[in-house]
Amino acid sequence: MPRVSLDAIAPDFSLPDFNGDLVSLSDFRGRKNVLLVFNRTFA
Amino acid sequence: MAQLRDDYSQFVDRDVEVVVVGPEDAAAFSKYWKAESLPFVGIPDPTYGVLKLYGQEINLFKLGRMPAQVLIDRAGVARFVHYGHSMQDIPKNDEVLALADEINSSQRPSA
16 A cells, blocks of 8 residues: 655645535645644544 | 644644544534534545545454554655554654644745
8 A cells, every 4th residue: 555755745635625625735835734634533 | 633623723833734634424524523623624535535645554354544644844745654553553742743843943934
């Protein structure tokens, strides 16, 4: 399974958030740092 | 998730946006975000597109998924990558915040 490499460009993605607003990782480029969190299910 | 919420202002202070990606649908996200008063971005990924892109381990036997965190700087570079080996294997916020300080001191946003 592919993994993200340290010190490499993080793969970009675009998906709607749960409110339906499209979020792209590249939206934050040049503006903010991003902590991307993949967690266990909520249940 | 509650820990991230409690320390959220410290992430904001460091110009870090928290983006949570999970396989639940939008309704489940919405319900959970309201119940827990979560301030950050929540992205439903029911087709596992982003989860696969980032290689989150899917453990079919445990019917669960291992947590993962990636800290990405303003240039889009992954500066910290943590793939958990168990459900409890999540980096401490302090560790991530210290790294954010390091990133910020070496890389200022363009004015």
